[in-house]
Amino acid sequence: MTIQDAAREATNDILTEGSHRPMLEAEPLPKRGNFAPQYHGFPIIDPPFELPRDNWSWRDDGWMFDDDEQRELVATRIDEFVERMFPVWLSAGGFWKTGVYSLGWLEDNKDYWGKRDLAISKRGLTILDINKVVDAGRPVPAVSERVGESIRGAPLTQPMMRTIRRPLINQRIHAWADSAPPLYEEAVDRQWSATRDIPWAQLQADTNKLPYSINRASAMLASMLGQLEIDAGLGACSVLPFISHEYQETIWFHLTQGMDEARHAEVFKKRAVMAGGIAGTFTNTDFAAFLVLNSQSMEWLNFFLQGVGEGAILSLFRMGEYIAPTEGDKEIYRRCMQDEARHVSFGQMRLRAFMQGVEDKERAQSEIQVIARATDAFFLQFFTDPDIVEPIAVLAGGGVEKIDDGIAWVRSFYQVVRDDYLNRCDSMGVDGWRAKTLLPPVAPF
Amino acid sequence: MGRGPELPTREHTNPHLGLFAAIAALYSHPYRINFTAGGSGADHGRGGTVALYIDVDVCIGCGACEYGCPTGAIGKTDTQLGVFVIETHKCNDCGVCPTVCPVDCIFQEPESIICHERGCPVAPTARGGYAGWQCSELTNFCDQCGNVLWSAPGSDEWVCVRCDLGQPQRWCPKVASLAKGRTGQRLPKGQPVVYRLEPVAEPGDPDVLVGSVPRRNT
Numbered sequence: 001m002t003i004q005d006a007a008r009e010a011t012n013d014i015l016t017e018g019s020h021r022p023m024l025e026a027e028p029l030p031k032r033g034n035f036a037p038q039y040h041g042f043p044i045i046d047p048p049f050e051l052p053r054d055n056w057s058w059r060d061d062g063w064m065f066d067d068d069e070q071r072e073l074v075a076t077r078i079d080e081f082v083e084r085m086f087p088v089w090l091s092a093g094g095f096w097k098t099g100v101y102s103l104g105w106l107e108d109n110k111d112y113w114g115k116r117d118l119a120i121s122k123r124g125l126t127i128l129d130i131n132k133v134v135d136a137g138r139p140v141p142a143v144s145e146r147v148g149e150s151i152r153g154a155p156l157t158q159p160m161m162r163t164i165r166r167p168l169i170n171q172r173i174h175a176w177a178d179s180a181p182p183l184y185e186e187a188v189d190r191q192w193s194a195t196r197d198i199p200w201a202q203l204q205a206d207t208n209k210l211p212y213s214i215n216r217a218s219a220m221l222a223s224m225l226g227q228l229e230i231d232a233g234l235g236a237c238s239v240l241p242f243i244s245h246e247y248q249e250t251i252w253f254h255l256t257q258g259m260d261e262a263r264h265a266e267v268f269k270k271r272a273v274m275a276g277g278i279a280g281t282f283t284n285t286d287f288a289a290f291l292v293l294n295s296q297s298m299e300w301l302n303f304f305l306q307g308v309g310e311g312a313i314l315s316l317f318r319m320g321e322y323i324a325p326t327e328g329d330k331e332i333y334r335r336c337m338q339d340e341a342r343h344v345s346f347g348q349m350r351l352r353a354f355m356q357g358v359e360d361k362e363r364a365q366s367e368i369q370v371i372a373r374a375t376d377a378f379f380l381q382f383f384t385d386p387d388i389v390e391p392i393a394v395l396a397g398g399g400v401e402k403i404d405d406g407i408a409w410v411r412s413f414y415q416v417v418r419d420d421y422l423n424r425c426d427s428m429g430v431d432g433w434r435a436k437t438l439l440p441p442v443a444p445f
Numbered sequence: 446m447g448r449g450p451e452l453p454t455r456e457h458t459n460p461h462l463g464l465f466a467a468i469a470a471l472y473s474h475p476y477r478i479n480f481t482a483g484g485s486g487a488d489h490g491r492g493g494t495v496a497l498y499i500d501v502d503v504c505i506g507c508g509a510c511e512y513g514c515p516t517g518a519i520g521k522t523d524t525q526l527g528v529f530v531i532e533t534h535k536c537n538d539c540g541v542c543p544t545v546c547p548v549d550c551i552f553q554e555p556e557s558i559i560c561h562e563r564g565c566p567v568a569p570t571a572r573g574g575y576a577g578w579q580c581s582e583l584t585n586f587c588d589q590c591g592n593v594l595w596s597a598p599g600s601d602e603w604v605c606v607r608c609d610l611g612q613p614q615r616w617c618p619k620v621a622s623l624a625k626g627r628t629g630q631r632l633p634k635g636q637p638v639v640y641r642l643e644p645v646a647e648p649g650d651p652d653v654l655v656g657s658v659p660r661r662n663t
């Protein structure tokens with residue numbers, strides 16, 4: 001029987017097939033509180049068919065399948081699923097044709113319905129406002145059994161499906177940040193456009209007056225930052241499929257960070273082109289990308305990407321006033337700086353909460369110090385790479401002929417970055433790193 | 446943007462000269478918020494300081510405090526560093542912002558007069574029929590006990606609810622916290638509160654921060 005035949009038969013026999021919803025009527029949901037029903041024990045189903053690999057193990061050449069046999073195998077699985085389910089799906093449509101409706105959704109979870117005593121704050125209806133209703137004053141669950149992509153607070157009316165192969169990060173201590181909802185709101189409010197909000201015309205006029213060495217140095221710095229920023233965006237988003245949607249504000253915030261970093265990469269690429277051209281590739285930046293794209297935990301990411309890596313870039317942007325050769329550059333740094341500060345804030349507060357709240361503090365300290373060691377290596381490589389340091393020195397000194405002054409400035413900048421880094425380690429609860437760090441107290445040049 | 450009191454613009458420094466000085470300025474004390482002589486205190490005739498203040502030398506401009514503030518009292522300054530400040534007359538001393546600050550740059554100013562009736566025993570919402578009473582806002586104090594004085598609706602007379610009305614439990618929370626903070630213990634019975642407010646600065650006076658302000662050790 002073909003799929004079409006099955007569908008036709010099912011449609012003709014709709015009155016005996018039934019809808020695909022009756023299972024919900026057979027198993028009434030356990031109830032809990034206000035808009036946050038208990039769902040432990042609710043059915044979790046596997047995907048309807050298996051695929052040969054997940055998206056972290058794609059084929060090297062970009063094609064879907066290894067060979068014809070594998071392609072046919074997957075196609076057969078999809079066909080089997082469709083053949084099995086088509087009659088059921090079509091039966092529902094057949095019911096409606098006869099004026100019979102399920103309306104099960106109208107009856108589901110009536111006890112939780114209607115409690116919408118939302119207090120709208122002055123800023124508007126914020127996430128925190130709705131969370132007061134959704135979470136009913138309770139903290140988000142310490143452990144989540146939720147799989148799939150359903151939103152926190154949703155009564156589970158249909159089974160949850162395992163959408164990815166690996167288990168989700170399903171513990172509050174590893175995924176949640178109290179600061180995520182307000183920082184997400186702020187991120188949305190403060191979006192800006194790299195096309196419209198930078199005075200490009202003025203910047204172009206100013207750039208054309210600058211000497212070659214300054215423009216070349218600007219292009220080098222902008223190229224490095226453009227590469228670094230997109231690494232940060234990819235890193236922030238790389239873990240998102242693995243986080244339970246019970247903690248979805250964390251996911252939302254990371255998505256805004258991805259957007260921020262994309263905009264930063266855009267603005268620095270534009271700046272490099274305006275200065276004369278995209279100037280180079282940077283191994284040190286690739287090392288940073290390696291560390292964020294292969295993060296071993298959320299804490300790894302919070303520490304290296306948001307807390308420290310973005311923190312160092314924040315320090316650089318704060319210094320941007322002194323290395324920016326034009327007012328347009330200052331505007332770029334100012335706008336990027338507010339985004340970076342938000343990312344730093346998120347990472348720092350999340351890791352601080354983790355270090356304070358985790359039960360096995362000794363293990364947490366020992367693990368986080370591994371990535372701190374790698375961070376030391378990243379900083380040392382950064383500050384000894386001539387393609388990074390010398391352009392900054394030229395910008396700071398005001399030209400290649402004043403590079404000695406610039407190197408003196410970079411020497412001071414190194415200490416600022418080192419101090420900020422160690423202060424952030426203290427703030428995040430990484431004990432004793434100030435004494436253990438491999439970074440020399442003064443710049444090694 | 447720019448909702449907070451306007452900070453003086455950082456003096457432009459030639460980026461190619463005085464590099465050490467530039468860095469030193471950036472990380473030392475480039476700004477000084479003049480709460481007493483500035484807009485907030487003068488505008489409201491209170492001459493006081495804010496309940497909480499942001500150390501702009503430490504603030505990184507992340508905005509967590511602004512979006513955590515329930516009264517909209519915190520605003521981003523239109524400066525290069527984009528740091529935040531607290532508007533005196535909007536802060537209700539709720540204490541949320543220090544808990545969300547990643548760099549711990551928000552401090553409490555215990556001598557704040559901006560209590561917004563928080564903990565006030567003579568607030569309109571307080572029990573005992575004190576609706577409509579007016580607080581002297583730390584400008585008039587009881588000679589006997591040192592408590593702040595209130596005025597009944599329609600009356601020009603300042604009254605001590607403790608001594609004049611015989612309700613010893615009705616302490617102004619600000620006065621009580623001041624006394625507790627200074628002595629390290631509860632107020633002794635029958636003893637006047639010993640505290641001192643710095644003279645209120647006149648507009649144009651140099652910066653005056655009232656009382657002792659905790660500073661972050663950096």
